[in-house]
Amino acid sequence: MDTNDPSDRVLQERIRAGDESAFDTVFRSHYAHLVRMAESVVRERAVAEEVAQEVMLELWRRRETLQVEQSFRAYLLRSTRNRALNHVRHQRVAAREAASAAIDPPTAPSAEDQMLGTELERAVRAAIDGLPERCRAVFQLSRDQGLKYAEIAVALDISVKTVEKRMGQALAELRERLDQWLPQRARTRGGGREE
Secondary structure, three states: OOOOOOHHHHHHHHHHOOOOOHHHHHHHHHHHHHHHHHHHHHHOOOHOOOOOOHHHHHHHHOHHHOOOOOOHHHHHHHHHHHHHHHHHHHHHHHHHHHHHHHHHOOOOHHHHHHHHHHHHHHHHHHHHHOHHHHHHHHHHHHOOOOOOOHHHHHHHHOOOOHHHHHHHHHHHHHHHHHHHHHHHHHOOOOOOOOO
16 A cells, blocks of 8 residues: 555555444545546536445445555545546447437347347357456456546556557457457458557
8 A cells, every 4th residue: 555644544444344434434535526526527416426426335345355555535536537437438329329229220130130149249248258357357448438548547557558468469369269250351361450
């Protein structure tokens, strides 16, 4: 632990031991700051309060493995910022999907297409689950959450170069594991989308 505030160290140990009054102290000290941080990103007070509550709830859920490397304030503000950014990204994706569905309503797939789609979905899920944990974390933050490499670096506390390396490893492994599903052209030229 690298914090200069001994009271943070004591609070962390007490929270890790399940001391609800220590958690309540952290909650009361930081909640208002977290709401303001979230509101500056999401622009809605109710959503900002929800984001701040989720961050505090996650702190309590993960208390036994809690490792706050900096002050509680810095840790919680960073967690809140990341969660608020994820909320905004999710809203944008949902809005795009809704707009797309309104413009081009989907046609019902055939039974064969549905079966192939299900098999492909299982193969992709298994391939992603089979990635080494660090590569999988980078891949999912990029593809599922829509984070940029610099944001992933901040979220995982690693360098952008490390993010690039792990993403390259993840894509190479996924191409290998999903080779039978890739079009022939993608196989011959190495395929896949690089960033």
